[in-house]
Each structure stands twice: as C-alpha cells, then as structure tokens.
Amino acid sequence: MRQCFSFKRFFIGILFFNVFMVSAAQAGIISTKQEIAIGQSAVKQIETQYKLVDDPVLQERVSKIGRRIAAVSDRPNLPYTFKVLDVDEVNAMALPGGFVYINKGLTDCMLTDDELAGIIGHEIGHIVKRHSMAQLEKTLGMAVLMGGLFGGREIGAEMIALNAIAAGYSRSDEREADKLGFEQSVKAGYNPYGSLIGLMKLAELNPDVKSDLFSDHPEAAERIKLMQQYLEKKHIYPTIIEDISTASAQVVDGSWSLPPIKISAEKLTPCYRAYLTAGRLYQIARQPDYSADHYILDTDGSNMSIYYDDNLLITLMPEDALAAGTTLEELTKKYVETLKKWRIDT
Known part of the structure; x- marks a missing residue:
C-alpha cells in the first residue's frame, strides 16, 4: 500500500519543537552549532517514525x-548524511545542518545518477543557503516582538511561528536551490542536463502523486524554463532539438547533429536519452586531450554501446x-562516423 508522507507537514512539527532550543536573545543569529543540533534532533524523530530502505x-x-x-559546495564542512527512506512518495527533504533524506519513490523515478545528482544538489542548495x-530566524524575531514565544508563549506568537514555517520554502528559495543544484552537480562532474531532466520528470508526474517538490504546474513550467536559461548562460553544448510530431529528439551543435532518437529505453524518453547524450559529449569535450580516435564500441550480445574511453555516450538497441x-x-x-566529425564540423 502506498504510504502517505508529507515532508512539509512533518517538518513543521520538527522545527516548531526545536524552536525552544534557541533562546529569544539569539533570534536572528542561529549559529551553525545550533543549526546542526536542530537537524540532529530532527534526524532522531524521522528515523524513529520511518524506516530506512x-x-x-x-x-x-x-x-x-x-x-x-x-x-x-560552499558549506563542505557540515556533517552531511544522505539516506533513503522506505517511502513510495516522490519526495526529498533537507534538514538543517546537512541531513538529507530521499524517498525510495524518488530514486525509482530518477534512474540515472545524473538525474539524482540534480535533485540531491537542489536539497544541498537549501542547506547551503540556510533557507x-x-x-526560522525570521519567525523567532517576529515572535519576540509579539511578546516572547519562549516566555508567556502567547497564542498569537505561536500561530505566527506555525504559519510561517507551514508556508515552506518560497518560490525564490526553490529557484535558488534549483540554480545551486545545477551548478554544484556540474562542478562535481555530473551531466549538466541531469537537473533539467529531473525537473521535467517531476513536472510530468500524475497530480495524484505530486509532492512538496512542485507546488503547482505554472511554477513547474517556470522552473524548467529558468533551468534551460541557466544551461544557455553556461554555454552547455551540444543541446537537443525535440520533434513533437514524430516524438523524436536529436543531439545538435550548430550545423552538426547525430541521427534522431525515436525510441524510449530504460524508462528514458527519446528527449531524455538525447539530453543525456548531449551532456556526456559536453563532459568529454572539456578534456584537454580529446581525440576522435578514442570512441570505442561494446556489445552485450543484443545492444551496442558507444564509449569515449571508459565514458558511456549512448546505448543503441535493435529497436x-x-x-x-x-x-x-x-x-x-x-x-x-558522425561523432568523429563532431569537433571538426562545429
């Protein structure tokens, strides 16, 4: 049976419970040590209530x-942990202090490490920017002004705290985390199109299984558009052209192009296969000793895989x-033959 799990609702309880770990005098200046302590307390609650895979x-x-x-990342010294919860919902959560949880439902959706890296990079982005x-600092400051959340615990102050936290990340926070997730995952050596594929997959989810990762369709479309702009600004090439009429996609770089991809494989649409191939070409093009003589073929008896040295570019099937x-x-x-002409024709 599919488990119902909302990180946002759970996080409200965690943060509100841990608000009392921070004194009113320190509202607005929560230290890294306190941030980690809040996260560690939340970890205990999560792992008591939910099983790890x-x-x-x-x-x-x-x-x-x-x-x-x-x-x-810009905060590499936090005590990061990354764990998978045995929960079917497609979701992820970044706790204060560097503690990240990914639902199994999300790992089932993001099949390649490159896609998953974009999502994990996004969660690390929330931590890096202390969203x-x-x-919480803003909430504490408002509560103190209202007369002391930690003293009399006036209902009005508590309601301010709960309502503020319940709002979750702002759209600005989410977009900033998208950008950081993209930049950090690329810096770590992952496919630059992984973040875009991840956003596109989340946007395609049935509304019945959507989670806190996307609040609404217009926002999903806007975040995808922004990610495409990040890719353009970073001059990530090759790119792809998608032909909706034929449900095919083609890797292109100026006047150069690979044969169109028309078939889905391993739950990857032609569009996703093309993006992954384009991103892998971008990665090998950054190598200072690139040579057209380094393309290698391999077969498992049915399919043919094309490598550049030990880097897989694409697997072609009989289909x-x-x-x-x-x-x-x-x-x-x-x-x-087309790959060998790539950096000559472009």
Whole structure:
C-alpha cells in the first residue's frame, strides 16, 4: 500500500519543537552549532517514525552522490548524511545542518545518477543557503516582538511561528536551490542536463502523486524554463532539438547533429536519452586531450554501446535501428562516423 508522507507537514512539527532550543536573545543569529543540533534532533524523530530502505547498494549510491556534491559546495564542512527512506512518495527533504533524506519513490523515478545528482544538489542548495534557518530566524524575531514565544508563549506568537514555517520554502528559495543544484552537480562532474531532466520528470508526474517538490504546474513550467536559461548562460553544448510530431529528439551543435532518437529505453524518453547524450559529449569535450580516435564500441550480445574511453555516450538497441530503417550495425557505424566529425564540423 502506498504510504502517505508529507515532508512539509512533518517538518513543521520538527522545527516548531526545536524552536525552544534557541533562546529569544539569539533570534536572528542561529549559529551553525545550533543549526546542526536542530537537524540532529530532527534526524532522531524521522528515523524513529520511518524506516530506512534495507538496500546497502542503494544507500551507498545516494550517499556517494551526496558526498561528492557536498564536497564542492560552499558549506563542505557540515556533517552531511544522505539516506533513503522506505517511502513510495516522490519526495526529498533537507534538514538543517546537512541531513538529507530521499524517498525510495524518488530514486525509482530518477534512474540515472545524473538525474539524482540534480535533485540531491537542489536539497544541498537549501542547506547551503540556510533557507529553513532563515525562515526560522525570521519567525523567532517576529515572535519576540509579539511578546516572547519562549516566555508567556502567547497564542498569537505561536500561530505566527506555525504559519510561517507551514508556508515552506518560497518560490525564490526553490529557484535558488534549483540554480545551486545545477551548478554544484556540474562542478562535481555530473551531466549538466541531469537537473533539467529531473525537473521535467517531476513536472510530468500524475497530480495524484505530486509532492512538496512542485507546488503547482505554472511554477513547474517556470522552473524548467529558468533551468534551460541557466544551461544557455553556461554555454552547455551540444543541446537537443525535440520533434513533437514524430516524438523524436536529436543531439545538435550548430550545423552538426547525430541521427534522431525515436525510441524510449530504460524508462528514458527519446528527449531524455538525447539530453543525456548531449551532456556526456559536453563532459568529454572539456578534456584537454580529446581525440576522435578514442570512441570505442561494446556489445552485450543484443545492444551496442558507444564509449569515449571508459565514458558511456549512448546505448543503441535493435529497436533504434528498426525505427531508423536500418540494421543496428549500420546505425552504430553512422553514429561513430558522425561523432568523429563532431569537433571538426562545429
């Protein structure tokens, strides 16, 4: 049975409970030590109420991605932890002090490390910018002005605290976390299109399974548009062209292009496959010793994979060849020949 879980509602209780760890005199200047203490208290409550996924491989996968991104963030010295909760809802949560939880439902949706890195980078972005702490500091300041949340605990002050925290992250916070998630994940070496794919997948979720990650469709569309602008400003190329009429997508860089991708594979649409391929090309193009002679073919007996050294670019299937009206061998040959011309034609 699908579990019903709202990080926002749970976080309200956690933060309000931990407000009393901070004195009124310190409202507005919550220290890093206090921030970590609040997060640690929240960790105990979460892990008492919810089970962690009993899958060491998955836990290590998420933790490895998180540690790699946290190391290049602007707050690398926090005691970061990254854990997967056994919850089906597609959601994630960043606690104060560096404690990040990802629902199993989210890992099931984000199949590649690059997609997951964008989401984890987003959560680290909230921590780096102290979004929840800023909200709490603001709330504490208002409560103190109202007459002492910690003394008389007037109902009015408590309601201010609860209402402020219940509002969750602002749109500005979410967009800032998107930008940081993109920048941090790319800096850590992940595919630059991973963040965009993650946002697009979340926007496509059935409304019945949507979570706190997206508040409404117009905002989802705006965040995707902003992410595309970040990619353009960072000069991330190649990019892709999507043909809605044929449900295909093509990796392009100026006048150069790969054959169109028309088939979904491993739950990745043609659009997502094209974005991942474009991002991998961007990554290898940053290598100072790039050479067109380093493309390698490999097969599992059914599919053909194209690598640059040990970096996978794309896996082509018999279905790709059928959609292209040719054989898998010929399609693969065409891809490799086109790839070798890439930095010559662009």
